[in-house]
Amino acid sequence: MSQQIEGKxxxxxxxxxxxxxxxxxxxxxxxxxxxLSAAYRKHYSATHANVKVTIEPTSGELKVVALKTVVGEVAxxxxxxxxxxxxxxxxxxxxxxxxxxxxxxxFVSGRIAAQTAKQVIVQKIRExxxxxxxxxxxxxxxxxxxxxxQRVDPRNVVVEINRVEAFLPQHEQIPGERYxxxxxxxxxxxxxxxxxxxxxxxxxxxxxxxxxxxxxxLEVPEIKSGLVEIKSIAREAxxxxxxxxxxxxxxxxxxxxxxxxxxxxxxxxxxxxxNEKIDIIPWSENFAEFVGNALSPARPIKVIPDPLTKVAxxxxxxxxxxxxxxxxxxxxxxxxxxxxxxxDIKSEAQMEETGEYGFASAEKVDF
Numbered sequence: 001m002s003q004q005i006e007g008k009x010x011x012x013x014x015x016x017x018x019x020x021x022x023x024x025x026x027x028x029x030x031x032x033x034x035x036l037s038a039a040y041r042k043h044y045s046a047t048h049a050n051v052k053v054t055i056e057p058t059s060g061e062l063k064v065v066a067l068k069t070v071v072g073e074v075a076x077x078x079x080x081x082x083x084x085x086x087x088x089x090x091x092x093x094x095x096x097x098x099x100x101x102x103x104x105x106x107f108v109s110g111r112i113a114a115q116t117a118k119q120v121i122v123q124k125i126r127e128x129x130x131x132x133x134x135x136x137x138x139x140x141x142x143x144x145x146x147x148x149x150q151r152v153d154p155r156n157v158v159v160e161i162n163r164v165e166a167f168l169p170q171h172e173q174i175p176g177e178r179y180x181x182x183x184x185x186x187x188x189x190x191x192x193x194x195x196x197x198x199x200x201x202x203x204x205x206x207x208x209x210x211x212x213x214x215x216x217x218l219e220v221p222e223i224k225s226g227l228v229e230i231k232s233i234a235r236e237a238x239x240x241x242x243x244x245x246x247x248x249x250x251x252x253x254x255x256x257x258x259x260x261x262x263x264x265x266x267x268x269x270x271x272x273x274x275n276e277k278i279d280i281i282p283w284s285e286n287f288a289e290f291v292g293n294a295l296s297p298a299r300p301i302k303v304i305p306d307p308l309t310k311v312a313x314x315x316x317x318x319x320x321x322x323x324x325x326x327x328x329x330x331x332x333x334x335x336x337x338x339x340x341x342x343x344d345i346k347s348e349a350q351m352e353e354t355g356e357y358g359f360a361s362a363e364k365v366d367f
Contacts, residue, residue, distance in 0.1 A: 031124030234337035298324035
């Protein structure tokens with residue numbers, strides 16, 4: 001803004017910002033109108049208390065009007081206008097607001113007005129960008145994204161997603177996993193939150209069970225289509241996970257669909273999760289059968305469930321007791337999480353010693 005603003009210059013600038021920043025002119029034009037109005041009020045407050053600026057969206061032509069209230073006796077020329085003078089701008093009654101055209105040259109000639117307008121425009125652009133960030137990523141909460149590692153701090157890994165920074169906190173990182181600047185990484189968006197002053201924080205996770213769920217949906221078409229359903233997931237990130245699956249088509253093996261030919265599908269996910277072991281197990285509405293499946297790779301001899309306490313007593317070959325329990329109890333712990341049952345594992349030898357081996361139950365399942 002030097003001496004005069006040409007409409008085509010305004011539209012050209014708006015289109016350039018729309019192209020380079022991705023901000024719609026429907027956001028920019030009202031912001032510019034507000035900015036110019038604010039600049040006018042500040043610099044020309046001696047003549048007009050209120051002003052409205054409109055920009056024609058096609059030509060960019062500026063229309064500047066002073067807003068004044070029609071009164072019987074004028075006390076403030078800046079905000080009021082007499083009945084007789086108001087008649088020049090159309091019929092008006094006391095209390096009405098009339099729009100009085102302001103000479104554009106007078107408006108645009110002030111350097112201070114131009115600087116003020118620029119500051120407000122920059123602020124509005126920032127606000128619009130922040131709003132766009134929240135709108136874009138709020139819809140992706142609970143989804144999986146691919147980003148590029150920008151930097152690694154003691155508390156966070158900063159990941160860039162479409163020129164926006166997201167944060168992978170330390171407690172959401174896979175234990176022992178190393179993150180290299182410039183490398184691509186898949187993460188689960190578990191929280192998108194709008195902070196004060198309109199900024200947005202995006203929190204990512206590499207440990208969330210739903211990251212594994214989403215990776216399976218991407219890799220296994222049968223899951224994406226709904227033919228195979230993931231019933232539950234138990235995960236200890238970076239170490240081992242168990243996924244219970246069910247097929248809605250008797251001709252489709254849910255485990256085979258997830259594993260893929262020669263293990264290709266599941267191996268792709270294992271590599272993405274830093275060689276995390278993944279057990280795919282068939283879900284069953286029969287509690288005992290489901291618990292037995294969940295203890296894979298151990299092969300139980302018998303499972304005796306108690307539906308009232310949700311405790312399942314599992315008998316395994318003595319040679320497989322440590323396999324069923326797992327290192328530091330991990331296999332049993334994951335089996336309990338994925339089934340929702342407390343699992344009490346006993347060997348054949350232990351059952352024989354206590355005399356419980358012959359215990360009968362209508363719900364038991366022999367393997």
